[in-house]
Amino acid sequence: MIIMDTIHSQVDLIREVFHYQSRFEGSTMVFKIDYPVTEDPGFPGLVKDLALLAKTGFKVIIVPGVKENIDAVFKQHDITSAFASNLDNPVRVTTSQSISYVEMAAFNVASRFMTFLSGSRVDALIGNFVRARGLGVINGVDTEHTGTVDKIYVDSLTRVLNLGMVPILPCIGWSPSGKPYNVPSDEIALAVSKALGAVKLFIVTAKNGMNVERLTPQETESLLNSNSTDFKRELKLALKASQIGIHRVHIIDGREEGAVLKELFSNLGVGTMIYTDEYDSIRDLHSRDLPDILRLMEPLMQNGILVRRTPEQIQEKKADYSVLVIDGAIRACGALHDWGEGQGEIAAVATDPQYSDMGLGRQIVNYFVEKARKIKKHRVFVLTTQTQDWFEAIGFKETTVESLPEKKRKVYDQNRKSKIYALEL
16 A cells, blocks of 8 residues: 555656646746855755756756855955945945956856766856946945946857757856956846746755745845844845746755755745746635626536626625636636635536636636635545546545545545545645
8 A cells, every 4th residue: 555655746847847847848937046055065956956947948057156165265365345335235335346256156156057067968058148337336436347237148048048049147247348247146137037938047056945925025025124034135136036026936954965856847946936926817706706607517517517606695705705707807717615624615616618718717726726725724625527637636635435524524525426526735
């Protein structure tokens, strides 16, 4: 029995991997990797995983953090750093004497990535993909060779990515005349993510996780304002990324074995995901929506796929229902019923068959799963007579009537003999 459970678990994992592989293959992902991660013994394994992504069709861009290495190089050469105050973000002044040492530190770190990528037989390129301009004088202090991103050379990066190569962007940008500038790696990561329309930005740290799986931008902002986190820089970067249109930002501990792959290819992941609400089109049910959702549900009720519900029954439980709207029209619906004992039932899921290729059923089920998590449910379940394969495909597992909350067991229809599938949260 233990062996069979293990096999099923492995198969489920493989399914998840294929699902995410097909969903994101060919997509651009940016990895901002903090310098302390490169000093960890697990660093070669991390780069090997990034190489694996590049080999299997993902477009990988690496932006190495270098701050601590600049500090070390400056200390080694008796260079004192001065800082200009720029609101709450001090800016390192990079003088004409120190810029060469910044370049030394930056390209040293970039070369580490190049070395391990080469060991995995993945071509990489450290290039001048960033055009920069000087920050100038801040509060009376000339920042000299400290700069900001002026432009990302998208065409050059795209050509490199289309060749299956991994571009590495050090914290150096150049002016049109060739003048080098020290540009913050976080800023470069944001700029390149926006310019190339990255689907994900990974912020890879050397810190233990936040113990928070998911955050909306609003929740991220609240957490920052609460001053109760050690991840202020990472969360600020994630929030900025969300605000410029990056829909998924992941903060992970790069020292953990396989952290990138676990976060990318599994539902639960190992880090914290900041996501812009993909469910903007899903809202609570209004009374005026009843005719529309009954229209969606009627064919399924006639075929016995859904239990028949009257308008009065739906109205009575209206607070449990939500609808998915596209271009002002309701195209899917469903409900999350609370049965106590930490369990919720996802029910009455119906979609417009004209939109069957858009995955609306999966979207609304995922919405209820997230809603259940937020209200601290540990489990969601469904009762089905004809759609068990579909629920299995999205991660639900068959269970028994005895596993249902007592209130639900009492009203379970023995004649209908619905199968029960559950998802542990």
